[in-house]
Amino acid sequence: MSMNNKIRSAVLPVVSVCVPDLYTGEETTYCTFQYTELPQAFSDDAPQAAVYLVQVHLFAPRGENTLKTRRLLRKALLAADFTAPQVENASDSTGQHYIFECEYAGGWNDGDWHERF
Numbered sequence: 001m002s003m004n005n006k007i008r009s010a011v012l013p014v015v016s017v018c019v020p021d022l023y024t025g026e027e028t029t030y031c032t033f034q035y036t037e038l039p040q041a042f043s044d045d046a047p048q049a050a051v052y053l054v055q056v057h058l059f060a061p062r063g064e065n066t067l068k069t070r071r072l073l074r075k076a077l078l079a080a081d082f083t084a085p086q087v088e089n090a091s092d093s094t095g096q097h098y099i100f101e102c103e104y105a106g107g108w109n110d111g112d113w114h115e116r117f
Contacts, residue, residue, distance in 0.1 A: 003052055006104070007033050010080035011056060014072045018056075029060040029069075040105075049107055054082060056100040066096055077102055 001009070004020055011018040017030035035054040039047030058073060060066045070087065077085050077100060085100040 003035055003037070003054075003104070006080065007035070007054065007056065010076045010082070011073065014069060014076050015058065023059075029058075029064065029066075031059070031073075032057045049105060052104040052106070054100075054102050054104060056085070056102075058096070058098040058100070060096040062091075062093075062095050064096065066098070070098055073100060 008018050011031050011033070015029065015031045017023060017025065017027045019030075019032055021032060021034055023030050023032050033054065033056045035052045038051045038053065039049075040051050041047065041049040056073065056077070058066065058070065060069070074085055074087070082102040082104050085102040088099040088101070090097040090099055
């Protein structure tokens, strides 16, 4: 399973739209995400593991109560073996924006994780 699929599998039961980078659709409540892949545990000049620095962004209209959704997102990421997310409120006058920052560690397989170690 790719990291994109891992993130989407965790988020989609909570928020019905979850896409990498940029969402241009019509839904007003949605998630986007991105991640950085850091190779780790080198052996024979090759990485044997990777750490992923993940950001999941929850967007919602101003005035919408997102407390339950935010709690469910935290729980969903934890249940999918991500670290406990740090949540930053980046909301502004155009709407709500919460950034969930967490990590995931996995094995290395041609630049994509393949199983948790």
